[in-house]
Amino acid sequence: QVQLQESGPGLVKPSETLSLTCTVSGGSISSYYWSWIRQPPGKGLEWIGYIYYSGSTNYNPSLKSRVTISVDTSKNQFSLELSSVTAADTAVYYCARVEIKFGGVPGGRAVWFDPWGQGTLVTVSS
């Protein structure tokens, strides 16, 4: 079955850019959406954004000005960049596959995340 693995630096300095990569194994990255989600220590889940394998993106409005998600289909990977980080960006960062089904009220859709990677803790500190 599909498995996801996050990788990247565990420590980032304030004002710098956080960069993470998610490697997809056991299946192709094509024909799916892929997402980043984070969880500050002891707190709840926060959606960051998702990308279609073709490159189209959708970001959390609260993070949109600082986030870039990209995809490399040749490597079966997608990546996250979060700029100008502060201590508030310290969190476990998860990657996940996204399922989207259109329906319900006009313009509505069902969105769910499955499976998830194991997560990687990124600490923002000097």
Place this chain on the structure above:
Amino acid sequence: SYELTQPPSVSVSPGQTASFTCSGDKLGDKYTSWYQQKPGQSPVLVIYQDSERPSGIPERFSGSNSGNTATLTISGTQATDEADYYCQAWDRTTSVVFGGGTKLAVL
């Protein structure tokens, strides 16, 4: 922006039924998913599209959604069900939104 509200905690005795609520404006017009997260682990999808169970999720997990409230129900709760449970929906203004999570204690 759209918000989902969950109670911080729920407690239940082993073998009893645990219910988790998730509230949001006209949530019944949207589709809700639910995730289980055990300490130190990644979240696991337990319900999608309000009431569908992924393969491998026990039948004692069920979901419903109507009005302003979605509900996750665990029948015959087991000690291994102790975890945090998060609801999640999609809204045209906020895109993806998660509830704050509910901690289940099996006492």
